[in-house]
Amino acid sequence: MSEPTVIEPGFFEVIGTQRAMRRLKTDPVPESYIKKILWAATRAPSGGNRQGWRWLVVTDPAAKKQIQGWYNELWSKAIASGYGAGAGLPEEERLSNERVMKSATYLAEHMHEAPVLIFACTLTGNGDITAGSSIYPAVQNLMLAARALGLGTALTTVHRGHQDDIRKLLGIPESVETAALIPVGWPKGKFGTGFRKPVQDVTYWEHWGEKRP
């Protein structure tokens, strides 16, 4: 595989600055970059190492536009029904939530402008939360690798409301789940640290509720 020529940032720098990048440029992404982030995805662990994932890369403008239409319809409905309303959140979280919702709406309206859409598919079907343990680690590897190469991504699942239509459009078998839709492109904004709660606020030691500084 031809290696993208980039100055590779350090591991913890990548970890600390990977965040959803929902405003993407229309500029194309070289195929070697797409293959590199997919390589990273496929290095992830999966239950019993079964690797029941398939990655479907979509760059066709007509297909992207169709997918964006469905996505935007679902996103608009979700917002209208109160999804993401941040009333009652602490101030810092409320402001973060406002930013997230605004950029998520931008993404819904501009999804088709992303040069690449990637569907993370699983052959092992739907199930409870643990079904996700064999696909989302790979999705995270993909997004981290994109960050390392300077590419923006976001993990979205809203499209699943039109999953059957998407299956028909792209020939995906009914038994296959599309666990995530990941737009990929060069970010308009800069990478940086998103709002995150301090580790000590979300970590307990030995027993639920027991914090340490």
Next chain:
Amino acid sequence: MSEPTVIEPGFFEVIGTQRAMRRLKTDPVPESYIKKILWAATRAPSGGNRQGWRWLVVTDPAAKKQIQGWYNELWSKAIASGYGAGAGLPEEERLSNERVMKSATYLAEHMHEAPVLIFACTLTGNGDITAGSSIYPAVQNLMLAARALGLGTALTTVHRGHQDDIRKLLGIPESVETAALIPVGWPKGKFGTGFRKPVQDVTYWEHWGEKRP
């Protein structure tokens, strides 16, 4: 936070050599290392950036032994009922499966010897596969960061068969899901590339089934 003093491997080296390490030494892990990998976990994305995760770190020998007992009971039952039987798999996958099953059985018998067990908990409850999209990316960050520091981990979910007992033991509320149990320790073996299918075998372009070299 005090930074562990390690030579940090490159980002793609970490991605390419993180695999389940199920044979762990009993040597203790400094708290600064645990905090560092939890920091990495908490940098991950989550739906709406809600960060509904809690990390429960268990080092108490009696608690670890109790958890191992439950885990081993569930693992033995799973094996007895045919879980992980690799008959019919292609040769390379069959051999990989044998290795995975053998080391997973080792882990079930020795889980309590790991110096640290971490429960990845979610406040947002169970649900379908997408419920996992807000916790397993963080779990993957944790495991990658552990790899970067030389620590071994494995993503396990078998404990969930005794989740209510574990909730009682550790004071975890009923509304909280334990999405993963991750043993952490210094590995007995070496990091390296696990068996993974070639990227081009699991990647489709524009339409399901369409491969590219």
